[in-house]
Amino acid sequence: MSAIIKTVDLRKAYRVGTEKVVALHCVNLEIEKGQVCCILGTSGSGKSTLLNQLAGLEKPTRGEVWIKGKKISAMTEKQLAHFRQKNVGFVFQSYNLLQGMSALENVALPLTFRGINKRKRLRLAKEMLVAVGLGKRLRHKPSEMSGGQQQRVGIARAFVAKPDVVFADEPTGNLDTKTTREVMHLFLSFARKQQITIVLVTHDQNLARYADRIVTIVDGEVIKDVMNDSLYDITLKLSEEFNQKLGEDPPVEDLRDFLLEYSDRYGDGVAAQVLEMAATEGNREKMLALTRRMLASEQDLHRGTMMKKIGVEAGLLEKEEPVPAEKEPEEEAALQGVLPQEQGETPSQQAEEYIPGSNGSPSPSGKDQ
Ligand SMILES: Nc1ncnc2c1ncn2[C@@H]1O[C@H](COP(=O)(O)OP(=O)(O)O)[C@@H](O)[C@H]1O
Ligand SMILES: [Mg+2]
16 A cells, blocks of 8 residues: 555434534545645534544544554554654644643654663654744743744644644634744745644645645545645745846846736745745844845835735834835825826825825824824
Protein backbone atom coordinates (compact mmCIF):
# COMPACT_ATOMS: atom_id res chain seq x y z
CA MET A 1 0.00 0.00 0.00
CA SER A 2 1.58 3.28 -1.08
CA ALA A 3 -0.83 5.56 0.81
CA ILE A 4 0.13 6.21 4.43
CA ILE A 5 -3.53 6.73 5.41
CA LYS A 6 -6.40 4.91 3.79
CA THR A 7 -10.09 4.52 4.55
CA VAL A 8 -12.43 1.94 3.09
CA ASP A 9 -16.18 2.67 3.08
CA LEU A 10 -15.83 4.55 6.34
CA ARG A 11 -19.06 5.29 8.13
CA LYS A 12 -19.88 6.84 11.49
CA ALA A 13 -23.30 7.21 13.06
CA TYR A 14 -24.11 8.62 16.49
CA ARG A 15 -27.15 7.76 18.51
CA VAL A 16 -28.75 10.77 20.16
CA GLY A 17 -31.67 9.53 22.26
CA THR A 18 -33.74 7.52 19.83
CA GLU A 19 -32.39 9.44 16.81
CA LYS A 20 -29.54 8.28 14.63
CA VAL A 21 -27.21 10.96 13.24
CA VAL A 22 -25.10 9.77 10.31
CA ALA A 23 -22.01 11.97 10.55
CA LEU A 24 -19.96 10.15 7.87
CA HIS A 25 -21.42 8.25 4.98
CA CYS A 26 -19.10 6.19 2.84
CA VAL A 27 -15.71 7.85 2.84
CA ASN A 28 -12.93 6.37 0.72
CA LEU A 29 -9.75 8.35 1.02
CA GLU A 30 -6.07 7.69 0.38
CA ILE A 31 -3.44 10.13 1.62
CA GLU A 32 0.16 9.92 0.44
CA LYS A 33 3.19 10.17 2.72
CA GLY A 34 4.36 13.77 3.15
CA GLN A 35 1.15 15.23 1.78
CA VAL A 36 -0.50 18.17 3.50
CA CYS A 37 -4.16 17.34 3.12
CA CYS A 38 -6.90 19.76 4.10
CA ILE A 39 -10.40 18.57 4.94
CA LEU A 40 -12.57 21.59 4.21
CA GLY A 41 -16.20 21.97 5.21
CA THR A 42 -18.70 24.13 7.04
CA SER A 43 -19.58 23.63 10.69
CA GLY A 44 -21.37 20.34 11.28
CA SER A 45 -20.24 18.81 7.97
CA GLY A 46 -18.41 15.98 9.73
CA LYS A 47 -14.80 17.20 9.63
CA SER A 48 -13.96 16.49 13.27
CA THR A 49 -15.73 13.14 13.08
CA LEU A 50 -13.59 12.19 10.08
CA LEU A 51 -10.40 13.36 11.78
CA ASN A 52 -11.25 11.42 14.93
CA GLN A 53 -11.74 8.21 12.94
CA LEU A 54 -8.54 8.75 10.92
CA ALA A 55 -6.54 9.36 14.08
CA GLY A 56 -8.04 6.42 15.95
CA LEU A 57 -9.62 8.63 18.61
CA GLU A 58 -13.04 7.12 17.86
CA LYS A 59 -14.19 3.79 16.48
CA PRO A 60 -15.98 3.84 13.12
CA THR A 61 -19.47 2.34 12.94
CA ARG A 62 -18.50 0.54 9.77
CA GLY A 63 -15.57 0.43 7.36
CA GLU A 64 -11.81 0.49 7.84
CA VAL A 65 -9.03 2.92 8.64
CA TRP A 66 -5.44 2.04 7.81
CA ILE A 67 -2.31 3.92 8.83
CA LYS A 68 1.14 2.74 7.72
CA GLY A 69 -0.30 -0.58 6.62
CA LYS A 70 -1.91 -1.20 10.03
CA LYS A 71 -5.63 -1.59 10.29
CA ILE A 72 -6.22 0.73 13.22
CA SER A 73 -9.99 0.36 13.08
CA ALA A 74 -9.51 -3.23 14.27
CA MET A 75 -7.23 -2.40 17.19
CA THR A 76 -8.18 -2.55 20.86
CA GLU A 77 -8.19 0.69 22.85
CA LYS A 78 -4.87 -0.25 24.40
CA GLN A 79 -3.26 -1.04 21.06
CA LEU A 80 -4.64 2.20 19.68
CA ALA A 81 -3.26 4.29 22.51
CA HIS A 82 0.14 2.72 21.99
CA PHE A 83 -0.07 3.23 18.21
CA ARG A 84 -0.99 6.89 18.59
CA GLN A 85 1.85 7.53 21.01
CA LYS A 86 4.34 6.04 18.58
CA ASN A 87 3.09 7.36 15.25
CA VAL A 88 0.81 10.33 15.58
CA GLY A 89 0.86 13.97 16.72
CA PHE A 90 -2.11 16.24 17.44
CA VAL A 91 -2.77 19.97 17.30
CA PHE A 92 -6.07 21.30 18.63
CA GLN A 93 -7.94 24.56 18.28
CA SER A 94 -7.87 25.10 22.03
CA TYR A 95 -4.16 24.10 22.27
CA ASN A 96 -4.82 21.45 24.98
CA LEU A 97 -1.61 22.18 26.85
CA LEU A 98 -1.23 20.98 30.43
CA GLN A 99 -1.72 24.12 32.51
CA GLY A 100 0.50 23.14 35.41
CA MET A 101 3.48 22.47 33.17
CA SER A 102 5.98 24.80 31.51
CA ALA A 103 6.30 25.07 27.73
CA LEU A 104 9.40 22.86 27.94
CA GLU A 105 7.65 20.13 29.95
CA ASN A 106 4.61 20.20 27.66
CA VAL A 107 6.76 19.71 24.58
CA ALA A 108 8.88 17.00 26.24
CA LEU A 109 5.80 14.99 27.19
CA PRO A 110 5.33 12.90 23.99
CA LEU A 111 8.96 11.79 24.28
CA THR A 112 8.33 10.05 27.60
CA PHE A 113 6.39 7.39 25.69
CA ARG A 114 9.41 6.74 23.49
CA GLY A 115 11.72 5.59 26.25
CA ILE A 116 14.03 8.59 25.87
CA ASN A 117 15.85 9.68 29.03
CA LYS A 118 14.94 12.93 30.71
CA ARG A 119 18.06 14.83 29.77
CA LYS A 120 17.60 14.09 26.10
CA ARG A 121 13.86 14.79 26.28
CA LEU A 122 14.49 18.26 27.61
CA ARG A 123 17.20 18.92 25.03
CA LEU A 124 14.93 17.88 22.13
CA ALA A 125 12.02 19.87 23.55
CA LYS A 126 14.22 22.92 23.85
CA GLU A 127 15.40 22.54 20.24
CA MET A 128 11.78 22.39 19.09
CA LEU A 129 10.79 25.47 21.08
CA VAL A 130 13.73 27.36 19.58
CA ALA A 131 12.61 26.20 16.12
CA VAL A 132 9.12 27.65 16.66
CA GLY A 133 10.59 30.92 17.93
CA LEU A 134 9.96 30.39 21.65
CA GLY A 135 13.52 29.95 22.84
CA LYS A 136 12.92 32.67 25.42
CA ARG A 137 9.69 31.16 26.78
CA LEU A 138 10.90 27.73 27.92
CA ARG A 139 9.79 28.17 31.54
CA HIS A 140 6.51 29.92 30.82
CA LYS A 141 3.24 28.25 31.74
CA PRO A 142 0.43 28.26 29.15
CA SER A 143 -1.46 30.96 31.11
CA GLU A 144 1.58 33.20 30.76
CA MET A 145 1.56 33.08 26.96
CA SER A 146 -0.56 34.53 24.15
CA GLY A 147 -2.80 32.30 22.02
CA GLY A 148 -0.29 32.35 19.18
CA GLN A 149 2.53 31.36 21.53
CA GLN A 150 0.48 28.56 23.06
CA GLN A 151 -0.30 27.19 19.63
CA ARG A 152 3.38 27.28 18.73
CA VAL A 153 4.02 25.20 21.86
CA GLY A 154 1.23 22.90 20.63
CA ILE A 155 2.97 22.53 17.28
CA ALA A 156 6.35 21.90 18.90
CA ARG A 157 4.72 19.17 20.98
CA ALA A 158 3.02 17.59 17.96
CA PHE A 159 6.25 17.38 15.94
CA VAL A 160 8.88 16.77 18.63
CA ALA A 161 8.78 12.98 18.41
CA LYS A 162 8.90 13.07 14.60
CA PRO A 163 5.59 11.27 14.11
CA ASP A 164 4.50 9.93 10.72
CA VAL A 165 1.26 11.88 10.75
CA VAL A 166 0.09 15.07 12.46
CA PHE A 167 -3.64 15.65 12.79
CA ALA A 168 -4.85 19.20 13.32
CA ASP A 169 -8.44 20.27 14.02
CA GLU A 170 -9.03 24.01 13.33
CA PRO A 171 -5.51 24.79 14.62
CA THR A 172 -5.81 28.51 13.91
CA GLY A 173 -9.44 28.93 14.90
CA ASN A 174 -8.56 31.24 17.78
CA LEU A 175 -5.76 33.20 16.10
CA ASP A 176 -5.52 36.46 14.12
CA THR A 177 -4.49 36.52 10.44
CA LYS A 178 -0.81 37.26 10.97
CA THR A 179 -0.41 34.59 13.62
CA THR A 180 -2.37 32.18 11.44
CA ARG A 181 0.10 32.75 8.63
CA GLU A 182 3.04 32.13 10.97
CA VAL A 183 1.47 28.96 12.34
CA MET A 184 0.76 27.61 8.84
CA HIS A 185 4.35 28.28 7.80
CA LEU A 186 5.53 26.29 10.81
CA PHE A 187 3.27 23.36 9.90
CA LEU A 188 4.43 23.33 6.32
CA SER A 189 8.11 23.73 7.13
CA PHE A 190 8.02 20.69 9.44
CA ALA A 191 6.00 18.70 6.93
CA ARG A 192 8.47 19.47 4.16
CA LYS A 193 11.64 18.99 6.19
CA GLN A 194 10.68 15.71 7.84
CA GLN A 195 8.29 14.29 5.22
CA ILE A 196 5.51 14.29 7.82
CA THR A 197 1.98 13.80 6.56
CA ILE A 198 -0.51 16.40 7.78
CA VAL A 199 -4.26 16.12 7.91
CA LEU A 200 -5.72 19.51 8.64
CA VAL A 201 -9.38 20.13 9.29
CA THR A 202 -10.88 23.59 8.82
CA HIS A 203 -13.84 25.64 7.66
CA ASP A 204 -11.45 28.39 6.50
CA GLN A 205 -10.78 28.64 2.75
CA ASN A 206 -7.67 30.69 3.44
CA LEU A 207 -6.07 27.89 5.45
CA ALA A 208 -6.87 25.41 2.72
CA ARG A 209 -4.65 27.41 0.36
CA TYR A 210 -1.59 26.13 2.27
CA ALA A 211 -2.43 22.49 1.59
CA ASP A 212 -1.23 20.21 -1.24
CA ARG A 213 -4.70 18.79 -1.52
CA ILE A 214 -8.16 20.02 -0.58
CA VAL A 215 -10.89 17.52 0.22
CA THR A 216 -14.28 19.18 0.57
CA ILE A 217 -16.87 17.48 2.75
CA VAL A 218 -20.60 18.23 2.93
CA ASP A 219 -23.00 16.34 5.20
CA GLY A 220 -20.45 13.61 5.86
CA GLU A 221 -19.62 13.01 2.21
CA VAL A 222 -16.61 13.94 0.10
CA ILE A 223 -17.95 16.08 -2.72
CA LYS A 224 -14.70 17.45 -4.12
CA ASP A 225 -11.06 16.38 -4.02
CA VAL A 226 -8.46 18.58 -5.75
CA MET A 227 -4.71 19.11 -5.74
CA ASN A 228 -3.43 22.58 -4.85
CA ASP A 229 -0.18 24.56 -5.15
CA SER A 230 0.59 25.25 -1.51
CA LEU A 231 0.78 28.91 -0.63
CA TYR A 232 3.82 28.00 1.45
CA ASP A 233 5.80 26.80 -1.57
CA ILE A 234 4.63 29.79 -3.59
CA THR A 235 5.75 32.16 -0.84
CA LEU A 236 9.18 30.54 -0.60
CA LYS A 237 9.66 30.86 -4.35
CA LEU A 238 8.62 34.51 -4.37
CA SER A 239 10.86 35.15 -1.39
CA GLU A 240 13.82 33.71 -3.26
CA GLU A 241 13.03 35.85 -6.29
CA PHE A 242 12.59 38.98 -4.19
CA ASN A 243 15.82 38.44 -2.27
CA GLN A 244 17.69 38.00 -5.52
CA LYS A 245 16.29 41.27 -6.85
CA LEU A 246 17.17 42.92 -3.59
CA GLY A 247 20.78 41.82 -4.02
CA GLU A 248 20.90 43.51 -7.43
CA ASP A 249 20.10 46.85 -5.76
CA PRO A 250 17.42 47.95 -8.23
CA PRO A 251 15.42 51.22 -8.06
CA VAL A 252 13.11 51.21 -5.05
CA GLU A 253 10.08 51.51 -7.39
CA ASP A 254 10.90 48.13 -8.93
CA LEU A 255 10.98 46.39 -5.55
CA ARG A 256 7.72 48.06 -4.59
CA ASP A 257 6.10 46.92 -7.85
CA PHE A 258 7.21 43.34 -7.21
CA LEU A 259 5.53 43.35 -3.81
CA LEU A 260 2.36 44.92 -5.18
CA GLU A 261 2.23 42.30 -7.90
CA TYR A 262 2.62 39.47 -5.36
CA SER A 263 -0.19 41.05 -3.40
CA ASP A 264 -2.40 41.29 -6.49
CA ARG A 265 -1.82 37.67 -7.39
CA TYR A 266 -1.76 35.95 -4.02
CA GLY A 267 -3.01 38.40 -1.40
CA ASP A 268 -1.34 40.97 0.82
CA GLY A 269 -0.43 38.30 3.39
CA VAL A 270 1.94 36.65 0.93
CA ALA A 271 3.56 39.96 -0.02
CA ALA A 272 3.96 40.80 3.67
CA GLN A 273 5.53 37.41 4.36
CA VAL A 274 8.01 37.87 1.49
CA LEU A 275 8.98 41.29 2.81
CA GLU A 276 9.24 40.03 6.36
CA MET A 277 11.47 37.16 5.27
CA ALA A 278 13.75 39.62 3.47
CA ALA A 279 14.32 41.49 6.72
CA THR A 280 16.80 39.19 8.38
CA GLU A 281 18.53 40.15 11.61
CA GLY A 282 21.57 41.57 9.85
CA ASN A 283 19.76 43.90 7.47
CA ARG A 284 16.69 44.90 9.42
CA GLU A 285 17.63 48.57 9.61
CA LYS A 286 18.21 48.69 5.89
CA MET A 287 14.85 47.01 5.21
CA LEU A 288 13.03 49.42 7.51
CA ALA A 289 14.40 52.37 5.56
CA LEU A 290 13.82 50.67 2.22
CA THR A 291 10.19 49.89 3.03
CA ARG A 292 9.57 53.49 4.02
CA ARG A 293 11.05 54.58 0.70
CA MET A 294 8.90 52.04 -1.16
CA LEU A 295 5.83 53.60 0.42
CA ALA A 296 6.99 57.16 -0.23
CA SER A 297 7.59 56.35 -3.90
CA GLU A 298 3.98 55.31 -4.58
CA GLN A 299 1.74 58.13 -5.78
CA ASP A 300 -1.46 56.17 -6.41
CA LEU A 301 -3.77 56.14 -3.39
CA HIS A 302 -4.98 52.56 -3.74
CA ARG A 303 -1.50 51.15 -4.36
CA GLY A 304 -0.03 53.30 -1.62
CA THR A 305 -2.59 52.01 0.85
CA MET A 306 -1.79 48.45 -0.20
CA MET A 307 1.95 49.06 0.15
CA LYS A 308 1.38 50.42 3.63
CA LYS A 309 -0.71 47.39 4.60
CA ILE A 310 2.06 45.07 3.40
CA GLY A 311 4.70 47.03 5.30
CA VAL A 312 2.66 47.13 8.51
CA GLU A 313 1.91 43.40 8.33
CA ALA A 314 5.58 42.68 7.76
CA GLY A 315 6.34 44.66 10.92
CA LEU A 316 8.45 47.15 8.96
CA LEU A 317 6.09 50.15 8.93
CA GLU A 318 4.26 51.87 11.75
CA LYS A 319 0.47 52.04 11.61
CA GLU A 320 0.83 55.84 11.75
CA GLU A 321 3.10 56.02 8.70
CA PRO A 322 1.40 58.44 6.25
CA VAL A 323 0.49 57.24 2.76
CA PRO A 324 1.93 59.93 0.48
CA ALA A 325 -0.91 59.68 -2.02
CA GLU A 326 -3.56 60.08 0.66
CA LYS A 327 -4.54 63.36 -0.97
CA GLU A 328 -6.16 62.78 -4.38
CA PRO A 329 -4.94 65.07 -7.23
CA GLU A 330 -8.21 67.02 -7.14
CA GLU A 331 -7.90 67.65 -3.45
CA GLU A 332 -4.29 68.65 -3.94
CA ALA A 333 -5.37 71.18 -6.58
CA ALA A 334 -8.14 72.53 -4.37
CA LEU A 335 -5.69 72.96 -1.52
CA GLN A 336 -3.56 75.10 -3.74
CA GLY A 337 -6.59 77.18 -4.81
CA VAL A 338 -6.46 75.98 -8.42
CA LEU A 339 -9.99 74.61 -8.59
CA PRO A 340 -13.05 76.87 -8.10
CA GLN A 341 -13.98 76.90 -4.44
CA GLU A 342 -17.40 75.89 -3.22
CA GLN A 343 -19.60 78.71 -2.05
CA GLY A 344 -18.86 80.19 1.29
CA GLU A 345 -15.83 78.04 1.97
CA THR A 346 -12.40 79.49 2.36
CA PRO A 347 -9.36 77.49 1.29
CA SER A 348 -8.29 77.12 4.89
CA GLN A 349 -11.67 75.62 5.84
CA GLN A 350 -11.25 73.09 3.07
CA ALA A 351 -7.76 72.35 4.20
CA GLU A 352 -9.09 71.63 7.70
CA GLU A 353 -11.16 68.83 6.23
CA TYR A 354 -8.47 67.38 4.01
CA ILE A 355 -5.45 67.28 6.22
CA PRO A 356 -5.53 64.01 8.11
CA GLY A 357 -5.31 64.49 11.82
CA SER A 358 -6.09 68.20 11.64
CA ASN A 359 -9.26 67.70 13.64
CA GLY A 360 -7.03 67.28 16.66
CA SER A 361 -6.32 71.00 16.69
CA PRO A 362 -9.03 73.45 17.75
CA SER A 363 -11.31 74.24 14.82
CA PRO A 364 -13.76 77.15 14.56
CA SER A 365 -16.70 74.86 15.31
CA GLY A 366 -14.75 73.29 18.15
CA LYS A 367 -15.12 76.52 20.11
CA ASP A 368 -18.85 75.96 20.47
CA GLN A 369 -18.41 72.84 22.54
N1 LIG B 1 -20.51 12.69 19.99
C1 LIG B 1 -21.53 12.99 19.16
N2 LIG B 1 -22.78 12.62 19.45
C2 LIG B 1 -23.80 12.92 18.62
N3 LIG B 1 -23.67 13.59 17.47
C3 LIG B 1 -22.45 14.01 17.12
C4 LIG B 1 -21.30 13.74 17.94
N4 LIG B 1 -20.22 14.27 17.34
C5 LIG B 1 -20.67 14.85 16.20
N5 LIG B 1 -21.99 14.69 16.07
C6 LIG B 1 -22.82 15.18 14.93
O1 LIG B 1 -22.19 14.79 13.73
C7 LIG B 1 -22.24 15.83 12.77
C8 LIG B 1 -20.85 16.24 12.38
O2 LIG B 1 -20.18 16.83 13.48
P1 LIG B 1 -18.66 17.27 13.47
O3 LIG B 1 -17.85 16.16 12.91
O4 LIG B 1 -18.30 17.74 14.83
O5 LIG B 1 -18.69 18.49 12.43
P2 LIG B 1 -17.60 19.62 12.12
O6 LIG B 1 -16.33 19.24 12.81
O7 LIG B 1 -17.48 19.62 10.63
O8 LIG B 1 -18.17 20.89 12.61
C9 LIG B 1 -23.03 16.95 13.41
O9 LIG B 1 -24.37 16.84 13.00
C10 LIG B 1 -22.91 16.67 14.89
O10 LIG B 1 -24.01 17.16 15.58
MG1 LIG C 1 -15.22 20.31 14.26
